[in-house]
Amino acid sequence: MIAKPVILRHLNKLRWLVLTSIFLMLVLLPFIHLYQTYVAAHAYDLLYPNEKLIYDSMEWLTAPFVSDAEHDLDVIKGTTWSGNLFGLQISDPLAVLSQISASLSIYWPFVLTALVPLVVTAVLGRVFCGWICPATFIYELNDTLAGWLRRAGVPLGDKEFDKRTKYLVLAVGLVLSMLLGSVVTAAIYPPAIIGRELYYAIAQGGFGVGAVFFILTILFDLLVARRGFCRYVCAGGALYSLLGRYRLLRIQRVVSQCNDCKKCNVVCEFGLDPLQDGFGQECNNCTACIAVCPTDALEFRIAIKDIPYQGPGHLGQTYRRAEKAEAES
Amino acid sequence: MRRRAFLKRFGAYAALIFAAATPYGLVRLLAPKVYADPHRHIPLPGALPDIDAFNRACIGCGLCGEVCPPRCVEFEKREGADGLNTPYIDPAKKACILCNKCMEVCPTDALTITPIREIDMGIAQIDRAACYPWVGEGICGACVAICPLGEEAIGFEFANIYKPAVREGCVGCGQCVEVCPEPSLPIWIVNRSEGTVAKHGVAARRRSY
Numbered sequence: 170m171i172a173k174p175v176i177l178r179h180l181n182k183l184r185w186l187v188l189t190s191i192f193l194m195l196v197l198l199p200f201i202h203l204y205q206t207y208v209a210a211h212a213y214d215l216l217y218p219n220e221k222l223i224y225d226s227m228e229w230l231t232a233p234f235v236s237d238a239e240h241d242l243d244v245i246k247g248t249t250w251s252g253n254l255f256g257l258q259i260s261d262p263l264a265v266l267s268q269i270s271a272s273l274s275i276y277w278p279f280v281l282t283a284l285v286p287l288v289v290t291a292v293l294g295r296v297f298c299g300w301i302c303p304a305t306f307i308y309e310l311n312d313t314l315a316g317w318l319r320r321a322g323v324p325l326g327d328k329e330f331d332k333r334t335k336y337l338v339l340a341v342g343l344v345l346s347m348l349l350g351s352v353v354t355a356a357i358y359p360p361a362i363i364g365r366e367l368y369y370a371i372a373q374g375g376f377g378v379g380a381v382f383f384i385l386t387i388l389f390d391l392l393v394a395r396r397g398f399c400r401y402v403c404a405g406g407a408l409y410s411l412l413g414r415y416r417l418l419r420i421q422r423v424v425s426q427c428n429d430c431k432k433c434n435v436v437c438e439f440g441l442d443p444l445q446d447g448f449g450q451e452c453n454n455c456t457a458c459i460a461v462c463p464t465d466a467l468e469f470r471i472a473i474k475d476i477p478y479q480g481p482g483h484l485g486q487t488y489r490r491a492e493k494a495e496a497e498s
Numbered sequence: 499m500r501r502r503a504f505l506k507r508f509g510a511y512a513a514l515i516f517a518a519a520t521p522y523g524l525v526r527l528l529a530p531k532v533y534a535d536p537h538r539h540i541p542l543p544g545a546l547p548d549i550d551a552f553n554r555a556c557i558g559c560g561l562c563g564e565v566c567p568p569r570c571v572e573f574e575k576r577e578g579a580d581g582l583n584t585p586y587i588d589p590a591k592k593a594c595i596l597c598n599k600c601m602e603v604c605p606t607d608a609l610t611i612t613p614i615r616e617i618d619m620g621i622a623q624i625d626r627a628a629c630y631p632w633v634g635e636g637i638c639g640a641c642v643a644i645c646p647l648g649e650e651a652i653g654f655e656f657a658n659i660y661k662p663a664v665r666e667g668c669v670g671c672g673q674c675v676e677v678c679p680e681p682s683l684p685i686w687i688v689n690r691s692e693g694t695v696a697k698h699g700v701a702a703r704r705r706s707y
Contacts, residue, residue: 202564209567243565243599251559251605260605264557268606272554276607337518345522350550351580355558356525365560365583369575373563377575377583378528382521402521 177468181460184299188306191249195303195364199371200227201242208239248364249303250355251282258282261297261361262290262412263405267354271346287412294416295409298399299455304359304383305399311387312396312438326393329440332400332451335407342404358405359383359398396438400451414450415473420459422446426466427482433458433467443467446478525582537686538588540619540670542571544601544612549581555608558583562600562609570594587619589672589687594619596646596671615647620670620687622652624662625696628684631660638662641674641685664694 204227207216216224228238235241246253251260260282269275286297298305315325342354355361362379369377386398399406422443433443436457441448443458459467464484481487542562546552562585563571570592571585587594601611622641626632631639637660645652650667652674654660662674662685670687678685686696 198564202569206567206569239567246564246603247559247561251557251561253561253603258605260557260559264559268555268557272551276555279606282605331514334514334518337514338521341515341518342522345519349580351553351582352557353522353525356582357521361558365558365573368560368564369573372569373573373575375575377573378525379583381528382525385524 177456177459178465179460180456184455187300188303188309191301192303192306194245195248195367196371197230198245198247199368201231202368202372204228204231205239205242248361248368249297249301250358250361250364257285259285261358261405262286263354263358263408264352264361266408267343267346267352270343271350271352273347290409290412290416292417293454294413294419295406295451295453296413297409297453298403298406299453302360303363304386307363307387308359308390308396308399309438311390315391315395318391325391326395328394328397330394330397330401332440334401335403336411338402339404339407354404357382357402359386359403360405396440399438400440409453410450416454417471417473418454418469419472419475420448420452420454420456420467421470421472421476422479422482423466423468424479425483426464427484428464428466429482429485429487430463432461432463436461446476448475534586537688538590539586540589540672540687542585542587542600542609543594543596543598543617543619543669543671544604544609545619546608546610547618552608553581553584555606556581556584557606557608559605560585561603561605565599565603567597567599568592568595571600587672589675590683591676593672593674593676595673596669615650615667615669617669617671618690619672621666621668621690621692621694622664622670622672622674623686623688623692623694623696624664625684625686626661627696627698628680628682629662630680631662632684638679640677640679644673644677646671646673668694 200223203220203223207213207220207224213221213224231238231242244253244255249261251258251264260279262283265280265283268279289296319325342357345353356379362383366376366380366383369375370380386402389397394401420443427444429444431444434441437443438455438457439451439453441452466482481491541549541552546555558573560573560583563569563573570587570589572588572591574581574584574586596614596617598611598614601609604610624632629638630636639654639660639662641662642652642654647667647669650665652662652664652668655663672687674685675683675687
């Protein structure tokens, strides 16, 4: 038995920290832009009291880092759909793919902005979904809420659909982009919607139509299928699943440590089956199953494929009974 | 029996395709196509000249809006189906200052970096039946004073001092529109082909944007 690094058990907390900070960043950026426009206009004396509050708090937050707020704060801009990070342009692969199919031409400077996410997904799998996506932040909170409601006795939907539906959504989205001549996938892709709608709501005076769609997805998750949008509908998730199919880093079960308690299956937001080694391309390496495992039977390994079903866990009842029967016979 | 299985499978796939297309359909339904007032809906600097090509190229990331110092970039939030989340400028609210930031930040070719004098957002058009100096209601010249391009874009008519006239060098940034004190806004941004002086009549007011 190899001693397992303790950090593995705390990766899920780290993931929550990352998710929270990215979401807060998306809330902060529109305020920063408001502040920048006020600075550019030299308009402090003309601002309303609430705008002055924004100005003052943003000045307090950013003053230690920048000297020229109007220009220096441009280093982080955008959303997870497409953004600028200290001079590095990063775009969602779905944005690139949809734009190519909408315009039927390839604009290389834009395609190259998706290089970082492509490489990261090829190595680490669907980590965008589990570690970065601002919609995941809300959907997981929504799932926690659903758990409380269930415990309180409120009947909520827990239907299961075909997981391949999302690949169809992706395909239909790309074909429709081509036919309609506009990037329609952006309109139904929650991370893009969230970044955009937060900007609209904070800096542009009102939510757009995307907010309605996002609320519908939350209700779908709550009333129809647990984490249903990510599991069955999300076009971007489908693309990340395909890209991360042969990821190098994947969670695997150590059968000699497993006691068949099934906690990993219950906690898995994507409805996967770690108990029977069923991770597949949908696993987003979120580490929730690792965190919940009482016997440390799940760990990261470097492998291109999942291991086939290894049988019941060696610490479990089923295995010991079978072993005993074999010894007696 | 084989035919029944085939029909079953066919039905299942049809239902699946329908389910997959439903979100898009919802979006289309929620965002019906409406035609904006062309005077209050002008393209961004450096935008692809054809509005359809622009919609094909734009991914709706909102970066152009997020870097705009005067915050003049607005988005099709609730209206416009093909152009959902695409940017435009309403010069009567807030005009472009030709700072180039949106062109530099745009990840796609929807906005491309263009020298200031080659930008074509349209051209300012003056309605001489409504402009204060042109109808003899005193002197103004606010539009001339604020123009970032100066004499080559807008100046005073020769021997008609304080009566503004738009020149061919105008790129359509709309600062004159924003600053105009006359409530009826006698100055607009229009397509270059429509000329710099408003012709009265129904047809002259329409623009293909």
